[in-house]
Amino acid sequence: LNERRLRERDLWAMALRALALQATWNYERQQGVGWAWAFSPALRRLHPDHATRCRRLAEETAYFNTQPTLASLALGAAAALEERQVAAGTPDDGLLARVKAAMGASLAALGDRLFWFTLRPVAACAGVLFALAAGAMGAVVMLMAYNGLHLGLRLNGVSWGYRRGPAVMDAAVRGRFERLTRGLAIAGAGLVGVLVAWLLAPGGVPAPLVFQAALGAGLALGLMTATRARPSPTEWALGLGALCVFAAGFR
Amino acid sequence: VTVELLLVLLIAGLAAVDATPFAQTLASQPLVTATVLGAVFGDWRTALEVGVVLQILSASTLPIGARTPEDYAGGGVIGVTIALLLAQGPPYAMVRDSAAMLGVLAGLVAATLGVPLVKWQRRRNEALGRWAEAELRAGHEGALAAAHRAGIVFAFAVGVSYAAACIALGTLALGPVVEHQSLRLSRAWGIAHPLWIGLGLAQLLHAFVQRRLARALLFGGVLLASWLLLMVGGP
Numbered sequence: 001l002n003e004r005r006l007r008e009r010d011l012w013a014m015a016l017r018a019l020a021l022q023a024t025w026n027y028e029r030q031q032g033v034g035w036a037w038a039f040s041p042a043l044r045r046l047h048p049d050h051a052t053r054c055r056r057l058a059e060e061t062a063y064f065n066t067q068p069t070l071a072s073l074a075l076g077a078a079a080a081l082e083e084r085q086v087a088a089g090t091p092d093d094g095l096l097a098r099v100k101a102a103m104g105a106s107l108a109a110l111g112d113r114l115f116w117f118t119l120r121p122v123a124a125c126a127g128v129l130f131a132l133a134a135g136a137m138g139a140v141v142m143l144m145a146y147n148g149l150h151l152g153l154r155l156n157g158v159s160w161g162y163r164r165g166p167a168v169m170d171a172a173v174r175g176r177f178e179r180l181t182r183g184l185a186i187a188g189a190g191l192v193g194v195l196v197a198w199l200l201a202p203g204g205v206p207a208p209l210v211f212q213a214a215l216g217a218g219l220a221l222g223l224m225t226a227t228r229a230r231p232s233p234t235e236w237a238l239g240l241g242a243l244c245v246f247a248a249g250f251r
Numbered sequence: 252v253t254v255e256l257l258l259v260l261l262i263a264g265l266a267a268v269d270a271t272p273f274a275q276t277l278a279s280q281p282l283v284t285a286t287v288l289g290a291v292f293g294d295w296r297t298a299l300e301v302g303v304v305l306q307i308l309s310a311s312t313l314p315i316g317a318r319t320p321e322d323y324a325g326g327g328v329i330g331v332t333i334a335l336l337l338a339q340g341p342p343y344a345m346v347r348d349s350a351a352m353l354g355v356l357a358g359l360v361a362a363t364l365g366v367p368l369v370k371w372q373r374r375r376n377e378a379l380g381r382w383a384e385a386e387l388r389a390g391h392e393g394a395l396a397a398a399h400r401a402g403i404v405f406a407f408a409v410g411v412s413y414a415a416a417c418i419a420l421g422t423l424a425l426g427p428v429v430e431h432q433s434l435r436l437s438r439a440w441g442i443a444h445p446l447w448i449g450l451g452l453a454q455l456l457h458a459f460v461q462r463r464l465a466r467a468l469l470f471g472g473v474l475l476a477s478w479l480l481l482m483v484g485g486p
Binding site (some may be wrong): 019022023025026027028029032033034037040043050051053054055058061068069088093095116117118120121122123124125130131135136138139141143146147150151167168185186188189190191192193194195196197198199200201203204206210211212214215216217218219220221222223225226227232233234235236237239240241242243245247248249 | 271272273274275276277278280282283285286287289290295299302303304306307309310311312313321336347352356357359360362363373374375377379380381382383384387388389390391392395396398399401402403406426435436438439441442443444446447448449450452453454455457458459460461466467469470471472473474475477478480481482484
């Protein structure tokens, strides 16, 4: 029976394959095929029979979607559940599908806010600040600020999820993620303050008045339009750029 | 130039792979690709000026749910490369500013036009998913690895082709514009540059503050304190 227990190297293989979770992302199954590919080391260990394994893998290609960093937690938890079912001799494919769907939704809700809404913009602000002050260091700072948490969780999340099983996202862990998101958002607000101050007086030398006024106008316009989904910031930027080129011709 | 352009295409392909198919480490973000491209062309100043603007706008564009955000991985490489190629003219500040202005505009257009391309890629992947499932049901376990290889190679190829087409077209079309309109474009850059940065930073600030007074006060306090510190400690 010990042969059919997951080992550390299976979990690492899953974590590495999870990096390609979105390699075949599509509108029909979203991350489904990537999930099956990342889950296959666990199924290889737990289902030595080739036909059973292929059937289970085909089932795992069904629709799945969540925030990709936190998908590692769901993978580990699902592997633990599969192992328990195999050990108990009570396979229930429907149970795993339900747990996957529930974890996918709750991890997406947490992960989207933590990684897309907060950590990515914070890392970008830190990177831009260093790029303005120290050139090429900006990119290094941005990559380190983001990947410390992103790659750390992505590579260790499978082991974490496996150890805790489907209860991996209990109230305590959710609370910890919420606090982290809040802390990062507060740090982000302060970082934007430092960035604007640097733009107004880079290195202690005040920027030209036209630059300061245009920066203020951009900030005001951005705050007025931030609550609307359309036009997007990119569309606004394109419109402003075209307007500036047009206006410069009249000067 | 040939070696530099080959490196640009390699960077474009790798950025397309990092953006969605593999790892999502932010190595595809405009600030990172601009830094690498600046080293390739030996002109960090122009590369970072364009990269910073595109990075701030990219950070305020979010891939939430099934929404397809603008393709700043491609837009960043294309915009920065076009700016670097256009800035290789006479060594005047006016030429460099014009190149930066057109580089950012080209990057924004490329990021916007990249959305239908990303959607097309994702629709093509649907067939890959169906094929993988059918192969697995037929007992071919290696189908998953093959599907993943195909997905990554496809994304790389699309990224390289899109960048090559846009850079060729952009440089040919915009080269004469820099030659004849550099004064007008450098004036436009003087206004558009801070406007773009302000617009993008406001979007980020809104996402961080979330209508909480304490956070807005923190932003104001830190801004004032940093500005005073810079002015008092500055030259």
